[in-house]
Amino acid sequence: MKSLAVLLPGAACLALGVVACSGQRGSTSAPTPAEASVEVAAEIDGDAITVAELDDRIKEELFRSRAGDPSKLYGLRSDALDELIRERLLEIEGKRRGVPADAVVELELEAMGPVTEEEIVTFYEENFAKQGDRTLDEIREQIERYLNSRRAAEVPNRLRERAKIEVLLTAPRYDVVAEGPSKGPAGARVTIVEFSDFQCPYCQRVLATMDEVLAKYPEDVRLVYRHLPLDRIHPNARGAAEAAACADEQGQFWSYHDTLFQNNRALGKEDLVRYATDAGLDATRFQACFDERRFKDKVEADLQAARAVGISGTPAFVVNGIMLSGAQPAEAFYKVIDQELARPAESDDAGSAPTAGPS
Incomplete structure (x- = not known):
């Protein structure tokens, strides 16, 4: 962390856009599902938040994006629902206490007590001490303001734990077969199907995120x-994919996968063969597999499976049928995974036959 500008209120903001490689000149939307018949998006202690309220809040975004992609529409509605739930919780708590909604946060902060010196020092040591360019005394007040703002942002979450909230808004689900090299238990309740390209820098970026996700849910994902x-845009990507399939034939997919991403600027034929040799694969067997393009149909089948559900860029993920596009942060996966694990086990549908659109 190099600057408090991305942390402190009133400072410059950093917009965290989701990034991905795209092989399309224009946008390609997935098939549009029928409109959901459920008009209630959520209930808080029995009071409804309707889909119409969400759409009214996001009408400008809907107009700008022309969100025909059901996953994009769900994402916009889901974000709007989170905002409305936070607002309603503050209003409900304000009525209970007999104060305006905007006073609830201040009362909650008072109940927590002031930020402690220990919290300030810990934050400094975790984020600034190693850089050595700013002393604790120089930024103590800024850190204290930031920690207070972070506490304030957590108040609605504390209220949420006390309320009875039922979210009825559901994400569209896409039927994608979970076939290919895998990590994690075969009987996991959550299956993430990743569509990726070895030359895509954003696919490389998300490797660490996937490691975090698997480490957090070792038995469930x-x-x-x-x-x-x-x-x-990536002329060597198909050859790299076919080479990785040849490595998989010898039981070395994941180590070879990691090598390709570590060297994603050098994926010519000679490079691919050298990486196989360095990894200890049977070089003659690998060369024969690669030269005859033994797995070209497998790679093409994967590509067509992605196109069938409207995926045109990488990385893209289908989490128990729910689409996540681009180099998403780990928290985006945690949110979907936790929702899936909270569902009754008999309703899980991680793997099913492919169709041309969302179910």
């Missing part, structure tokens, strides 16, 4: 890798 080479 399985990751399945499928190929989506973006030929128009």
